[in-house]
Amino acid sequence: MIPRERCAYSAIVDRPPLTLPNRARVVVWTIVNLEFWDISRPMARQVLPGPTGQALLPDVPNWSWHEYGMRVGVWRFFELFARLGIRPTLSINARVCEEYERVARAAREAGWEFMGHAWEQMPIHKVADQAAMIAKSLDTLGRFAGTRPVGWLGPGLTETEETPDLLAAAGVKYIGDWVYDDEPTEIRTAHGPLITLPYTVELNDIPMMLVQHHESPYFTQRCIDSFERLYREGAERAKIMAIAIHPYISGQPHRIKYLEAVYDHVNRHAGVLHWNGIEILEWYLAVRGNQ
C-alpha cells in the first residue's frame, strides 16, 4: 500500500486538541539507537571515506568508529539517564542482544523500553524475507527483555510498501517511521490499525551531525528552539518532542555535554513529561476518543 491508501491528509488545526494529564504541555520521548554493523558489508554510515573515495572492505576505521559507541559512548548515556531518572526507549537491532549482551543487559536492568529495530543495520528493502526477520527480531527481544516489544522503527526508518502490514501481523502496535506529524496518528494495514508516533529526523544526531555536518553545540540550540515552540503550542494542544541519539555520535566526549544541556533546559520547565513509546501509545489510545 502507498501512504495515501493507509491514511488521508489531515491538517493538525482541523483536529480536536489532545490533552495530557495535569495540564502538562510537552512529552519528551528519548530514543537511544543501538545497532549491529556487519564488518563484512559496507558500513551503515562513515565518518571517514577511503582515500580517493574508494569503497573499503573491510572498512575497519568506520567499523571501529561505530564500535566506540558500544564500548564507551553508551555508558555516558546510561550514566546521564540514570542521573536524570529518565528511562528512554531503546531502538535496538535484535542481534545486539547476542553480540553486545552486556549493553543490552544494562538497558534491561535500567528499565528501558525495548523497541524493535530489525535484526541488524541495513535497509529493510534488502532483507530477503522480511516477515521472518521481523518475527526473529521480536522473538529475540521478547526473550531477552521478558516482554515482546510493541514498537518498531525501521533501520534508517526504511519501509517497503508492505512493512506496516507485516508489522501489524506480527503484533506490533506502534511505529516510528512516519515522521509526518506532531501527534500520534492511526494508519490502515492489511491486519488492522497501527499507530504512528512522532519520531524525529530533525532532532536526530544522524541527519544533524553525519549528513548536515553541524557543529556539536548546534544540537543543544536546535533542541531548545524546538522545545520552546512546542512548549508554547502545548498550552493549547499536547505536543510530543522526540530526541533520537546514537552512542557513536552523541556519546562522543565532545558531544555529550550538548545532549546534557538539552535536558537541563527542558527540565527547568513545569508541565514536561518524560515518557517512553508505550506510555505515549497508551495515553493516545485512552484520550483520542473522548476529546
Next chain:
Amino acid sequence: MLPSERLEFSAITLRPRLALPGRARLVVWVIVNIEEWDPTEPMPRTVLTPPAGGAPMPDIPNWAWHEYGNRVGFWRMLDVLDRHTIRAVLAINGSAIARYEPIARAAMHRGWEFIGHGFSQKNMQKVADERDDIRKTAAAIRGFTGRNPHGWLGPGLTETWETPDLLAEEGYEYVCDWVLDDEPVLLKTRTKPIVSIPYTQECNDVAMMLIQHHKASEYYDRAIDQFEQLYDDAAGSARIMALVVHPYIMGAPHRLKYFRNALTRIREYPDVLFWTGKEILDWYLAQS
C-alpha cells in the same frame, strides 16, 4: 530560445529609475511553496540517507518528512504571516490543490495569490508534455480560485528552452525562474513578452538548509543582510526582494522563529511594501 535571445545584457545602474508609490523604496514578496511528493517516485529532496547508502524505493521516511510540512508546518507559517498581515504568494503544484485542499482554502480565504508551480513536483525537462502540464496547472488553479494564475515558478526553477514561450501562450504573464536581477525585466517569447520577477535562490530555505546545511539562524541573518543591502541600493531606484519558504523546512518548530523574526524586523520599515507577484507585475508594467 537561448537566454541571450530572450533579453540583452543590461547593467542595473544604467537603466531608467523605477519609482514605487509614496516614498517606498523596496518591495518584499514572500513565496510559500506547496508541493505534492509522489511516494512511488524518488523524493525530490532527502533529510536522511538509508544505511550504507543507495536509494531504495519506496522512501517513506523522506516522504513523511515532507508531508509534515503540509500537516503541521504550514499552519505555523500561516499564523506568522497573519500576525504580520502579509498576503503571501502560494506557489502550488496543480495536483496539490485537491490533495491539500485545506491549505488552498486557507490561502484563498486570505487573498493570497496562487501561481503555477508545475502539476507535480517534477523537473520540467522530464515532464512528458510540457504544454499540457502548464495548462493543467492553470486549470487546477482556475477551478479552485475562479481565475487563471498570472505567475509561474518551475518545480526547482527548471525550464526547457521552450518554457517561457509556452507560458506566454497559455496566458501566464510573469515567470520566477530567472533569478538574474533585482528588478523585473522583460523576456522575449515567440509571441508576446513575459515579465521575469526577481525570485531567489539565496534567501531560499531549500538552498540554505538542505544543500548548504546552514543552521536555522542563518535564514534570519542572511535575510537581514540581503534586506539592508537592497534597501541601500534602492535609494536610486526601486528594488524587489523575495523571501522563499517551504513548510517542511522553515515550518519545523526549531526553524520557524528565524523566519518570523526576519519578517518582524523588515516590517519595522515604513517605506517597505509587502506585495504579491501580481501587484509587482501591475506596477512594473505601468512604469515601463
